[in-house]
Structure formats: structure tokens, C-alpha cells
Amino acid sequence: MLLLVGLGVLVGRGFAAYRSIERIDLSAVLDPVNGDTVNYLLVGSDSRDGLDPDVEVGGKSTVTGKRSDTIILLRVGPDGTQMMSIPRDLWVTNAATGKDGRINGAYNQGPANLVATVKQNLDVPVHHYMEVGFESFVGVVDALGGIEIDFPHPAFDTHSGLYVDQQGPVTLDGRQALAYARSRHYTEKVDGEEVTDPTADLGRQQRQQQFLRTALGAVGASRNPFELVGVSEALSGGLVLDDSIGMFDLVGLARKLSGSEPETVLLPTKGARKGGAAVLVLEQPAADAVLAGFR
Numbered sequence: 001m002l003l004l005v006g007l008g009v010l011v012g013r014g015f016a017a018y019r020s021i022e023r024i025d026l027s028a029v030l031d032p033v034n035g036d037t038v039n040y041l042l043v044g045s046d047s048r049d050g051l052d053p054d055v056e057v058g059g060k061s062t063v064t065g066k067r068s069d070t071i072i073l074l075r076v077g078p079d080g081t082q083m084m085s086i087p088r089d090l091w092v093t094n095a096a097t098g099k100d101g102r103i104n105g106a107y108n109q110g111p112a113n114l115v116a117t118v119k120q121n122l123d124v125p126v127h128h129y130m131e132v133g134f135e136s137f138v139g140v141v142d143a144l145g146g147i148e149i150d151f152p153h154p155a156f157d158t159h160s161g162l163y164v165d166q167q168g169p170v171t172l173d174g175r176q177a178l179a180y181a182r183s184r185h186y187t188e189k190v191d192g193e194e195v196t197d198p199t200a201d202l203g204r205q206q207r208q209q210q211f212l213r214t215a216l217g218a219v220g221a222s223r224n225p226f227e228l229v230g231v232s233e234a235l236s237g238g239l240v241l242d243d244s245i246g247m248f249d250l251v252g253l254a255r256k257l258s259g260s261e262p263e264t265v266l267l268p269t270k271g272a273r274k275g276g277a278a279v280l281v282l283e284q285p286a287a288d289a290v291l292a293g294f295r
Helices: 002-019 103-109 111-122 134-143 174-182 201-221 225-236 247-259 286-294
Strands: 022-024 038-046 067-077 080-085 091-093 100-102 128-133 147-151 155-157 162-164 168-172 187-190 193-196 239-242 263-265 269-274 277-282
Touching: 038 111, 067 111, 067 201, 067 286, 080 201, 080 286, 091 103, 091 111, 091 277, 100 103, 103 111, 111 128, 128 134, 134 174, 134 201, 147 174, 147 201, 162 174, 168 174, 174 201
Parallel strands: 022 239, 038 128, 080 263
Antiparallel strands: 038 067, 067 080, 091 100, 128 239, 147 168, 155 162, 155 187, 187 193, 269 277
16 A cells, blocks of 8 residues: 555656646747657757856856757657757857857747757758756756766866766766766866867767767666656756657657667868857858758
């Protein structure tokens, strides 16, 4: 009897957490799903509350408002899954204003405008939208008991707060996992020398993808009801979904990510100066060749 009561409480907590997830109507901009292949636009957002990756921990950001700090196009189909990061500094035309600027600024006009801007500038369909606040991932990772990341060398980043003093597989708690994913000043200790990642945002994109693959894969692989309820409750306050995504869609996505290693796809870009600022632009024709796989 006590077991049944306990299971009932867990189920109740899980459904309560699911019902509290914010839903938004994006039917005007999302493409209908036709067939077994689906493109998800995954967005990691922050409110700039001490989370600016360009400012050292303890410092104060001069940036206000909300930004889509991480943008990933995830393609799920019968032939496997592919993840492609869209650099936040990619120079695009804002679908709402018609003005040119960095793509992460398109989020200022809301998720619908970000979806429209991605579709307009990259010419790819977007079928579903998922957004999670970075702080929520802290609770997700902690609910899972941490996630394991393999470090070739000890590493740190004084801006994001990352500090790993050993090489090899390391289990990161929520705060350190978040610091790893958001690191833009990733520095390794190699043979006693400090070596900063020269690939800048490219390396950051790869770490973000590894973080998401590991975290979502761990959620999909878990059969522990306490872990899954903890994950649901951690996400409930920071997850935003388009209202066409159902609970079983989420479960199915997590299961697919746990059973395979998504292929990492790099969007070809090159540096440029726009309005006196350093940005990225698509490198053609290589970019179109890559984007063709998501169309």
C-alpha cells in the first residue's frame, strides 16, 4: 500500500511539473511535420543575471534584456540525428525589423521572430521550438546525479566559473556543467602551460553540443522515477515549448538521443566587420551544402 501511495505521489508530481511548463503558440511560423524527419530549434536563454560569458565571475554585465545565448538546430529522422549550432554572432536580417544584426538579437522580438529569422536567413524548415533557461539545467544535472564529461586536460574558465583539476572522465554537478557549456574563455593546463582554446566560439559550440547530448541522453536513459521527477521539476520553471509538442514527444526525443550519438554538423562561417563590430557571416557555397542536409 505504501508503495502504491509513493508511486502515486511521484506520478502526481511529474504531471504537475509537466502542466506548469510554459506553452506558446508558434503555429504562424512553424512548419507542419510531414513524415518521420523533424527539425527542432533548441534555444538556451539567459536573463543576463550574472551569466554573461564575456564577464568574469563576480563582475557585472553591461548587457541588458534577454538573449538567445545558444541556438541549435536538431534534426531527428530515421537515418539518425544531427546537431548544428548557429553562432550567436551570425550576421542576419531580422525578420521583424528588416534590419541587419546578430542573430541572438532577434530573440528580443520573441521566439516567433527568432524562428522566422532562422528560417528566412538559413532557408531551413523549423517544425518544433524548445527553449530552456540556463539555470534550469543546473537542477536537471543535479537531479541526474551529475553528468560525465571526458577532459583531455585539466581546464578552467574564470568567466564562466569552470574549474576541473584533473584529466579524464569527470562527473560535473549542475553548476560546473553549466560553466562548461557556457565557457568562451576555455583554458587547458597542458604540460604545466595554460593554453586558451584558439577556436573561440567554435569550441564553445562543440562543448554546448556535448553538454546537451550528454544531459538529454542521460534523461532518456534513466529509468529511475525519482530522477525523472526531479528532472521534470527542474525544467518546469525554465522550459518553454511550442504548444504542438506533447509529453510523449518529449519522452520520445529523449529516448532517441540516449540511444545514439548525434552527428555534430558545423555551419561554415567566416569572420567579418559589420558596423565596427566583429561578427560571423555564412561562408558560401560551403554553408549551403551543409544546410541542404536540414532542408
